[in-house]
Amino acid sequence: MKAEDDEIFCPRYHRAIELIGKRWNGVILRAMLAGRTRFSAIRQEVPSLSDTMLAERLKELEAEGIVVRKVSSAPPVRVSYTLTEKGRALQAVVEAVSEWADDWIPPAAEQRPREPSASL
């Protein structure tokens, strides 16, 4: 990244970072980069992600040219989702974020159990 005044704001960067960081997209992309191609397999990797939300996000990622939806030609009908070259190129971003998270986000955040509601 250059520090010159006229190069700081980049609409393409802006669009990219908010697309990747949009709710659920980052974890969906990580599951797909790890090889998940079936709807149920992707959903299983992401706690709290509903079918509806996953379907919506996959459609958006398809519209962005990041994901391709394939339907098998012969029965039984099988739908799979794979990353395009554009999608696979996000591996470097996912790795950079993973490294930053490993270094800077405390593990406690993932280990703290939900507190049960107090009953009087």
Added chain:
Amino acid sequence: MKAEDDEIFCPRYHRAIELIGKRWNGVILRAMLAGRTRFSAIRQEVPSLSDTMLAERLKELEAEGIVVRKVSSAPPVRVSYTLTEKGRALQAVVEAVSEWADDWIPPAAEQRPREPSASL
């Protein structure tokens, strides 16, 4: 990133990607990594970002330990915002996203003017 089943979902990664990708955060961080430390200087780098929204985001980033707000001890009072070590460590993420955007987000997206509404 490992592809083993039990390693795909990482709450720390999840938190990191959505924090960085939250609306405006990516562009604010890029402006700060490029050396902007004054409120007005940061805002100037981001078209359409309001004072209110920038103030809110800076507070959130401060709460996350990514930004430090400093007020000069002597008059005139000057407020500056700088990145912590945790914040500066995001350079690698911003660079990875910038490279992906350069490769995959068409420049047309930033150059296409709004179409004037057709008048009959």
